[in-house]
Amino acid sequence: MDFKLNDEQLMIQEMARKFAKSELEPYAAEWDEEAKFPRDAVMKMGELGMMGILMPKELGGAGLDMLSYALILEEISAGCASTGVTMSVQNSLFLGPILKYGTEEQKKKYIPDWAKGKKIGAFALSEADAGSDAANQRTTAVLDGDHYILNGSKNFITSGSVADGFIVFAMTDINKGHRGISAFIVENTFDGFQVGSIEKKLGIRGSPTTEIVLDGCKVPKENLMIGEGAGFKVAMGTLDSGRVGIATQALGIAKAAFEVAAQYANVRIAFGKPIGAFQGIQWKIADMATQIDAARMLVHRAAWLKDQGKPFSREGAMAKLFASEVSMNVTKEAIQVLGGYGYCKSHPVERFYRDAKITEIYEGTSEVQRIVIARDVMKQFS
Amino acid sequence: MNIIVTIKQVPDTNNITIDPETGTLNREGVPAIINPEDKNALEAALTLKEKHGAKVIVLSMGPPQAEKALREALAMGADEAILLSDRAFAGADTWATAYTLSCAVKKIKDYSLIIGGRQAIDGDTAQTGPQLSECLKIPQITYVQDVKVEGDTVLAKSVFGNVRRMVQAKMPALLTVTKEMNEPRYSTIRGIATAYREKKITVWNSKDVDAKPMRIGLPGSPTQVRKTFSPKHEREGKVFAGAPGQLANDLLGVLVDNNYV
Numbered sequence: 001m002d003f004k005l006n007d008e009q010l011m012i013q014e015m016a017r018k019f020a021k022s023e024l025e026p027y028a029a030e031w032d033e034e035a036k037f038p039r040d041a042v043m044k045m046g047e048l049g050m051m052g053i054l055m056p057k058e059l060g061g062a063g064l065d066m067l068s069y070a071l072i073l074e075e076i077s078a079g080c081a082s083t084g085v086t087m088s089v090q091n092s093l094f095l096g097p098i099l100k101y102g103t104e105e106q107k108k109k110y111i112p113d114w115a116k117g118k119k120i121g122a123f124a125l126s127e128a129d130a131g132s133d134a135a136n137q138r139t140t141a142v143l144d145g146d147h148y149i150l151n152g153s154k155n156f157i158t159s160g161s162v163a164d165g166f167i168v169f170a171m172t173d174i175n176k177g178h179r180g181i182s183a184f185i186v187e188n189t190f191d192g193f194q195v196g197s198i199e200k201k202l203g204i205r206g207s208p209t210t211e212i213v214l215d216g217c218k219v220p221k222e223n224l225m226i227g228e229g230a231g232f233k234v235a236m237g238t239l240d241s242g243r244v245g246i247a248t249q250a251l252g253i254a255k256a257a258f259e260v261a262a263q264y265a266n267v268r269i270a271f272g273k274p275i276g277a278f279q280g281i282q283w284k285i286a287d288m289a290t291q292i293d294a295a296r297m298l299v300h301r302a303a304w305l306k307d308q309g310k311p312f313s314r315e316g317a318m319a320k321l322f323a324s325e326v327s328m329n330v331t332k333e334a335i336q337v338l339g340g341y342g343y344c345k346s347h348p349v350e351r352f353y354r355d356a357k358i359t360e361i362y363e364g365t366s367e368v369q370r371i372v373i374a375r376d377v378m379k380q381f382s
Numbered sequence: 383m384n385i386i387v388t389i390k391q392v393p394d395t396n397n398i399t400i401d402p403e404t405g406t407l408n409r410e411g412v413p414a415i416i417n418p419e420d421k422n423a424l425e426a427a428l429t430l431k432e433k434h435g436a437k438v439i440v441l442s443m444g445p446p447q448a449e450k451a452l453r454e455a456l457a458m459g460a461d462e463a464i465l466l467s468d469r470a471f472a473g474a475d476t477w478a479t480a481y482t483l484s485c486a487v488k489k490i491k492d493y494s495l496i497i498g499g500r501q502a503i504d505g506d507t508a509q510t511g512p513q514l515s516e517c518l519k520i521p522q523i524t525y526v527q528d529v530k531v532e533g534d535t536v537l538a539k540s541v542f543g544n545v546r547r548m549v550q551a552k553m554p555a556l557l558t559v560t561k562e563m564n565e566p567r568y569s570t571i572r573g574i575a576t577a578y579r580e581k582k583i584t585v586w587n588s589k590d591v592d593a594k595p596m597r598i599g600l601p602g603s604p605t606q607v608r609k610t611f612s613p614k615h616e617r618e619g620k621v622f623a624g625a626p627g628q629l630a631n632d633l634l635g636v637l638v639d640n641n642y643v
């Protein structure tokens with residue numbers, strides 16, 4: 001048992017922190033305010049290897065592991081949560097399934113440019129009537145010669161308006177339920193592909209969330225992943241890793257809020273003392289610090305299990321459930337520590353609070369995580 | 383072409399305090415970093431490498447912990463790293479350091495340029511670079527902000543105070559660069575992994591570089607520190623008076639004289 005990071009991991013963490021502090025943090029408020037996608041910063045992250053951390057070197061990736069990925073994503077999310085989810089979707093939800101389930105041709109075609117961050121990737125599973133109940137897909141895919149023709153629309157797609165490539169799920173057999181779902185790699189240049197409306201959101205406003213309309217979208221049949229009917233397996237396998245990413249994003253937001261609050265508690269004077277001298281504030285600081293550490297340990301355990309090639313579905317769900325709820329609580333308490341200043345945009349904690357909420361919703365709501373965990377636990381005791 | 387970059391690991395003085403009683407640095411918990419202007423030197427070498435093709439060798443004298451600084455340099459893109467480490471090197475002043483580095487450079491033998499930072503933030507002497515060039519009997523160009531290599535010559539823009547000079551030298555030559563020269567790159571993630579997993583750090587002791595015992599470490603150091611203290615800041619601000627146009631002129635004069643603009 002060893003809780004220590006090695007020198008390589010420490011240097012990676014330090015590099016990511018420095019990058020986030022100088023290239024993201026100073027602009028995050030502006031990106032939030034203007035709902036601006038930080039394309040330049042994302043490109044720079046691509047050059048540094050952050051957009052394809054787990055991809056093999058030969059395919060333009062950094063060739064690293066999940067734990068290194070978590071170390072970097074925590075720092076990036078602390079600097080800008082919107083950039084954090086862009087990075088997470090690119091790494092876990094777009095490149096992840098291509099590496100795990102793609103054919104050699106698909107890997108050669110779709111990994112290098114995305115791993116280097118020259119292109120952006122997205123994951124289109126959700127629909128208007130298929131959120132938690134992801135199997136309830138309405139989008140269809142019909143084989144016509146060399147192409148599948150996709151019809152339907154996808155909802156709430158992160159990076160939808162900026163992505164060049166998408167993993168899209170559609171029913172190749174509407175009579176087979178989740179066994180009728182197939183996964184496709186779709187480029188935004190394919191005929192019949194359209195970006196629909198862009199959502200106006202509470203938080204992560206620098207990450208565009210859009211509708212995707214597939215109106216007779218022509219997808220070459222070699223862009224089918226694995227085979228017809230394997231889509232649900234691709235989706236669930238992908239989300240297992242994705243959840244560790246969102247847990248890390250939640251952790252990064254919590255850490256950023258905590259650091260602001262702890263520093264503030266030392267300098268804000270009330271009744272002639274720094275407010276950190278009052279036990280009421282100390283207890284908040286102690287709880288925040290403890291919760292953040294516990295969340296980080298769950299995140300690192302899930303990442304470590306994945307790196308060991310061991311099952312981590314339950315542990316990933318636990319990490320996401322716990323870290324997202326910690327993030328919500330810590331950002332709320334951080335506002336409380338800053339009082340009125342915390343509520344106003346002159347300080348970043350109100351943004352952290354707005355950003356944190358989404359981590360309890362996407363890639364499986366907290367309720368869905370509890371379902372995943374309980375199912376696994378109950379199985380063990382049956 | 384081989385380019386040697388000399389780097390020093392220093393305490394991050396942005397995070398350091400001085401004990402007012404003893405005048406010594408409170409080093410506890412202060413992170414050790416690559417001396418900032420040495421990073422500019424490395425960036426300059428890496429830029430030349432990209433342009434002309436070169437092998438970049440980083441060279442540092444220091445305790446075993448200085449390995450971290452060398453790893454970081456490798457992560458940024460240096461090809462090889464050499465650490466001069468020996469108890470006998472301890473207590474070296476700039477002269478003994480320059481001599482020791484020169485022994486290592488002679489052992490490396492094949493090189494066109496040596497690039498170092500202008501000065502280290504812990505000592506601020508700006509001596510080691512020039513002294514190293516003296517030990518090696520090669521030309522030096524200091525306070526460099528821009529550099530070009532053409533054939534066997536190096537052309538550098540050297541800025542000191544408000545004097546700017548273009549200086550040309552035959553290689554091998556030594557340059558010291560200032561922070562205005564460039565913006566050091568971030569290490570890539572792949573670069574960091576490669577630095578730890580694939581690249582090696584060569585460690586040389588005093589025998590390996592054939593250094594004379596009386597010229598290294600404390601015995602080889604003519605400078606002795608008698609006392610360190612924090613200067614009291616008693617300087618007062620300057621008040622200008624006069625018409626707006628004159629004021630602007632006076633102020634600009636001061637800024638130019640101090641090389642702020």
Ligand SMILES: Cc1cc2nc3c(=O)[nH]c(=O)nc-3n(C[C@H](O)[C@H](O)[C@H](O)COP(=O)(O)OP(=O)(O)OC[C@H]3O[C@@H](n4cnc5c(N)ncnc54)[C@H](O)[C@@H]3O)c2cc1C
Pocket residue numbers: 089122123124125126128130131132133155156157158159201209358361362363364365366367368
């Ligand atoms: C900003 C943002 C970005 C997103 N990015 C993407 C993306 O890139 N790709 C993508 O495919 N999707 C994306 N989504 C969609 C997201 O994954 C879904 O919103 C999420 O899965 C929840 O689905 P829903 O919104 O339909 O809520 P519903 O499923 O309608 O849930 C409503 C409520 O009911 C609860 N509930 C549902 N079923 C149960 C149950 N069985 N037991 C107990 N409670 C239950 C839920 O937990 C929730 O509280 C994104 C969403 C947002 C807001």
